[in-house]
Amino acid sequence: MIIAFASQRGGVGKTTLALHVAGELARRGKRVALIDADPQESALGWALARAWSERPRRFAIIGLAYETLYREVPDIARANDHVIIDGPPRTARLTHAVLVAADRVVIPVQPGPFDIWTRHEIVDLVKQVQVFKPRLTAAFVTNRVIPGTIIARAMAKPLFRSEIGRLPVEVRQRVLFAECLSRGLLAGELEPQGRAAGDIRRLVSAIGRLRP
Ligand SMILES: Nc1ncnc2c1ncn2[C@@H]1O[C@H](COP(=O)(O)OP(=O)(O)O)[C@@H](O)[C@H]1O
Numbered sequence: 534m535i536i537a538f539a540s541q542r543g544g545v546g547k548t549t550l551a552l553h554v555a556g557e558l559a560r561r562g563k564r565v566a567l568i569d570a571d572p573q574e575s576a577l578g579w580a581l582a583r584a585w586s587e588r589p590r591r592f593a594i595i596g597l598a599y600e601t602l603y604r605e606v607p608d609i610a611r612a613n614d615h616v617i618i619d620g621p622p623r624t625a626r627l628t629h630a631v632l633v634a635a636d637r638v639v640i641p642v643q644p645g646p647f648d649i650w651t652r653h654e655i656v657d658l659v660k661q662v663q664v665f666k667p668r669l670t671a672a673f674v675t676n677r678v679i680p681g682t683i684i685a686r687a688m689a690k691p692l693f694r695s696e697i698g699r700l701p702v703e704v705r706q707r708v709l710f711a712e713c714l715s716r717g718l719l720a721g722e723l724e725p726q727g728r729a730a731g732d733i734r735r736l737v738s739a740i741g742r743l744r745p
């Protein structure tokens with residue numbers, strides 16, 4: 534399966550979730566490649582930090598931040614059980630190429646009005662690609678939830694009156710995720726029984742249940 538994390542909004546958690554989902558699938562014994570489709574190369578930066586940390590490599594990370602990346606993905610997919618694509622912010626053409634390459638698209642959104650307003654851009658892009666690729670399935674996932682806040686409760690309603698559904702799981706705001714990104718680590722390695730790792734296991738299972 535080719536799973537893309539996409540949103541033209543930066544800082545919503547595409548890279549964090551892409552790396553952790555790749556890591557969790559690898560932990561489950563799958564052969565995984567992660568494509569860094571962001572010219573800012575944050576996932577490649579994570580791989581570099583990881584190499585310095587001397588932790589074992591768990592999945593391949595390939596930099597492919599160009600508009601014809603969808604032509605390369607089928608070969609990479611044949612060599613792996615799963616391909617994860619970490620999408621770019623802003624650039625619509627690159628995001629379009631990511632959607633063309635993917636089977637499933639997960640759109641992270643953070644609690645707050647800004648994400649609610651800007652979601653239309655990515656929804657429109659998904660709909661455009663679905664015209665010629667009807668089996669492309671997309672879902673929102675709420676990331677960085679702080680339970681009990683008014684803003685978290687507000688998320689429960691208006692955001693998801695949209696053609697695109699929401700995964701029945703959420704990823705909470707956890708310091709461990711932020712630490713992992715800069716240090717080349719995965720939450721499940723530092724705290725295998727921790728809550729961050731639990732969020733990711735549930736996210737991976739929910740993505741697995743997404744159907745076209
Ligand atoms: N669930 C989370 N809990 C805490 N920090 C998070 C979480 N998700 C993302 N972050 C932090 O938010 C910032 C942006 O996340 P990132 O994955 O780089 O987003 P994007 O790839 O969409 O730009 C990073 O500093 C990251 O560590």
Ligand SMILES: [Mg+2]
Binds near residue numbers: 547549571
């Ligand atoms: Mg990113």
